[in-house]
Amino acid sequence: MRPVRIDLYSDTKTRPSAAMRRVIAEAEVGDEQAHEDPSVARLIERCCALLGHEAAMFLPSGTMANEIAIAIHCRPGEEVITHVSGHTYGSESGAPAAIAGVMMRPVSGPRGQFDVETLKSAIRPMTRHSPRSRLVILEQTANLAGGSVWPVDRMAAVVALARERGLALHLDGARLMNAAVAAGVPARTFAAQFDTVMLDFTKGLGAPLGAVLAGRKAAIDDAWVWKQRLGGSMRQAGMMAAGCLYALDHNVERLAEDHDNARRLAAGLAQVRGIVVEPVESNMVFIDLSATGVTAGQLNERMMAKGCRGSVMDDKRMRLVTHLDVPRALIDEAIQIIGAAVRGA
Ligand SMILES: *Cc1c(COP(=O)(O)O)cnc(C)c1O
Numbered sequence: 001m002r003p004v005r006i007d008l009y010s011d012t013k014t015r016p017s018a019a020m021r022r023v024i025a026e027a028e029v030g031d032e033q034a035h036e037d038p039s040v041a042r043l044i045e046r047c048c049a050l051l052g053h054e055a056a057m058f059l060p061s062g063t064m065a066n067e068i069a070i071a072i073h074c075r076p077g078e079e080v081i082t083h084v085s086g087h088t089y090g091s092e093s094g095a096p097a098a099i100a101g102v103m104m105r106p107v108s109g110p111r112g113q114f115d116v117e118t119l120k121s122a123i124r125p126m127t128r129h130s131p132r133s134r135l136v137i138l139e140q141t142a143n144l145a146g147g148s149v150w151p152v153d154r155m156a157a158v159v160a161l162a163r164e165r166g167l168a169l170h171l172d173g174a175r176l177m178n179a180a181v182a183a184g185v186p187a188r189t190f191a192a193q194f195d196t197v198m199l200d201f202t203k204g205l206g207a208p209l210g211a212v213l214a215g216r217k218a219a220i221d222d223a224w225v226w227k228q229r230l231g232g233s234m235r236q237a238g239m240m241a242a243g244c245l246y247a248l249d250h251n252v253e254r255l256a257e258d259h260d261n262a263r264r265l266a267a268g269l270a271q272v273r274g275i276v277v278e279p280v281e282s283n284m285v286f287i288d289l290s291a292t293g294v295t296a297g298q299l300n301e302r303m304m305a306k307g308c309r310g311s312v313m314d315d316k317r318m319r320l321v322t323h324l325d326v327p328r329a330l331i332d333e334a335i336q337i338i339g340a341a342v343r344g345a
Contacts, residue, residue, distance in 0.1 A: 020206070024246075051214045063092050083108070085143075111145050
């Protein structure tokens with residue numbers, strides 16, 4: 001593998017720092033699935049307060065948390081409404097169908113978001129012929145739609161309609177802390193409105209492993225059956241929970257630096273002839289290369305030759321994600337590398 005010095009492929013590429021590794025090595029541990037791990041217990045307590053929920057569980061991944069949430073809210077044959085760009089719809093290997101046996105009803109709207117009218121028209125009539133609309137999933141931030149942040153008001157309006165119609169609500173909060181920092185509101189302002197919420201520690205928070213699923217106690221009790229069933233019940237998971245606790249202590253406020261760096265990267269790339277930059281709301285910069293004469297794949301090849309990597313979405317579109325392993329000096333270098341690569345140098 002060629003060395004990647006400036007890895008803007010994703011914030012999943014972060015590596016645990018020396019200080020985080022020390023905390024992991026020294027963690028107090030026990031048997032997680034018997035509720036005997038003190039570090040996991042601390043993380044859960046912390047996340048309940050952070051997210052405004054009664055109960056929570058520690059899981060190996062955000063995907064497992066999302067899929068468990070779908071399974072506890074829905075019965076086979078029922079329908080889940082989410083945005084067409086959503087992770088549960090397009091990036092979880094068909095698990096909603098394979099695991100929970102549900103139908104997905106993707107809806108559209110700018111920036112990975114949708115409004116009350118769109119939700120209204122996606123809710124099925126209550127007839128014997130229609131699948132029953134059961135669950136609405138929102139993604140905060142909306143990853144493939146530019147890392148956009150659902151505004152508090154728009155989210156509340158969609159949530160209110162879902163409640164009025166008796167639908168369950170799940171928040172895919174893989175990057176919820178980015179949204180909280182970007183919007184300047186506590187994470188629970190978003191999270192507490194939902195029946196369940198997933199928070200991932202392996203994105204911009206920089207931990208090597210772990211996600212939590214939070215909700216009411218009855219929901220998390222149901223979720224334990226699925227955690228066990230899917231092989232997500234663990235043993236001395238406190239080592240990983242310690243990394244997550246470290247991330248909450250040290251890596252949340254600093255997300256603002258990633259957002260600054262994303263804006264800096266966007267401003268720099270906007271100066272390159274032909275590149276069109278989508279609006280930046282958090283730690284993601286999406287660029288459209290239609291007018292440059294190079295495809296995203298070609299651009300990435302040229303970038304890789306200089307040790308810099310982005311994520312190719314399709315022929316025209318590239319995603320660049322800022323994170324704690326890409327300091328500002330490397331952002332400036334990335335602008336130079338990408339500019340030169342577009343010009344064919
Ligand atoms: C990464 C991601 C997930 C899944 O998390 P993993 O921990 O990688 O399984 C879910 N939703 C969104 C929006 C993500 O970006």
